[in-house]
Amino acid sequence: MSKIIKIKKGLNIPIMGEAEKILNSAPRSATYGVCPPDFHGLTPKMLVKEGEKVKAGTPLFFDKYNEKIIFTSPVSGVFSDLVRGEKRRILKLVIQADDSDEYVDFGASDPDQLSRDEIINKLLQSGLWPSIRQRPYSIIANPDDKPKAIFVSAFNTAPLGADLDFIVNGQEREFQIGLNVLGKLTDGKVHLSVHNENNISSAFLNAKGVELHRFSGVHPAGNVGIQIHHIDPVDKGDIVWYAGLQHIIMIGRLFEQGIYDASRIVALAGPEILNPRYYRVITGAAITDIVSKNLRIDEDINHRFISGDVLSGTQVSENDYMRFYDDLVSVIPEGDKPEILGWIMPNFDKFSFSRSFPAFLMPWKKFRHNTNIRSGERPFVVTGLYEKVLPMDIMPMQLLKSIMINDIDMMEKLGIYEVAPEDFALCEYVCPSKIDIQDHIREGLDIIRSEFA
Secondary structure: OOOOEEEEEOOOOOEOOEEEEEEEOOOOEEEEEEOOOHOOOOOOEEEOOOOEEEEEEOOOEOOOEEEEEEOOOOOEEEEEEEEEEEHEEEEEEEEOOOOOOOOEOOOOOOOOOHHHHHHHHHHHHOOOHHHHHOOOOOEEOOOOOOOOOOEEEEOOOOOOOHHHHHHOOOOOOOOOOOHHHOOOOOOEEEEEEEEEEOOOOOOOOOOOOEEEEEEEOOOOOHHHHHHHHHOOOOOOOOOOOOOHHHHHHHHHHHHHHOOOOOOEEEEOOOOOOOOOOOEEEEEEEHHHHHOOOOOOOOOOOOOEEEEEOOOOOOOOOOOOOOOOOOOOOEEEOOOOOOOHHHOOOOOOOOOOOOOOOOHHHHHOOOEEEOOOOOOOOOOOOOOOOOHHHHOOOOOOHHHHHHHHHOOHHHHHHHHHOOOOOHHHHHHHHHOOOOOHHHHHHHHHHHHHHHOOO
16 A cells, blocks of 8 residues: 655635536537637747638647647637737637537557657647646646656645546546556656545556555645655756646547547536536636526626636636636635725634634634735735645745745755745735735746746
């Protein structure tokens, strides 16, 4: 039996609206979106023109700085709109979907019979290569590199996070094929991490070609960065890759069926959802079709839509689209209403890590969290709170300060190569100075990458 890695630092945020394990099919969206900002550091170069017909798997654009990496359409239809932002930055490509999908045929094949280069070429051509990311920098993996190991997290501890044991049910074969593919990409190990306190799926326990690791404890135990740190840390010069469960399943379908089938299961959750549950959708589906007729209606409350979890997800509008790496749509109240006397008033309906409210006396209670941060940014003071929620052997306060003063040598000494913004999401949540810590961590990673690229 594998050793249990116990995560003692961290925090489970008690938020109401967890998705019930019921699977529905969301209506097919009229339009689907592909959003280049999902892929950090990407400069897209277009391969199609507006009005052009596409199939599921048709190349849409490629990375200007690595032309091997292409991005393909998740559905068949017509490329109808290119949305740009400031400085003409491409924000999204909109596909007017057909009633049913027609697929580009990439050819079914057994990964065990293919070479590493053949597997990489197939992933690149299909548009599934961006599913594989790397540490350091938390960016799309470079197909020219060879990682020392590949990591897969088979559990999710983020607030309202999707249950991966539920999602993999019925897709065990595709998941195993996807693991076989990953195994051909490294001379090292494929590490698969499960949560010892869950009802672990047989797809994980019986997975072949992997080294199984058991974790226990609170969030962020499910973050792949935390798992890498405790299993095989990243030093300067090291490269490790990682991939999400549903992308591994898509990779398995690619090799089994020869098509880019971008369907996935997403959780719809949060205190503003009437019936939180799971939906089968296609990558890039419209948010409005997922939340349709399932929102609480209150004239005094505005909704915050998030593609991903409430700590590190992407704020979107109801008319926006699901992001490439997410398997959760969270809907919470906007904190845009003034509060009389704020935190001074005793309140059993507010949660606080520092126990500022008496609600900590009710550990079973779930709360209707909103986006109100109760003040703006304050002076940056030493509190010791970051160390209580970050289960990594680094000094988060000192690392953050070294980024702020652009001290590259100190960033390296303090472990910048190991981290990603989502690993610091809880630090941002408990921060009394209200600092956007995740943005600073991303800034530090970009500085290091530009310095040594």
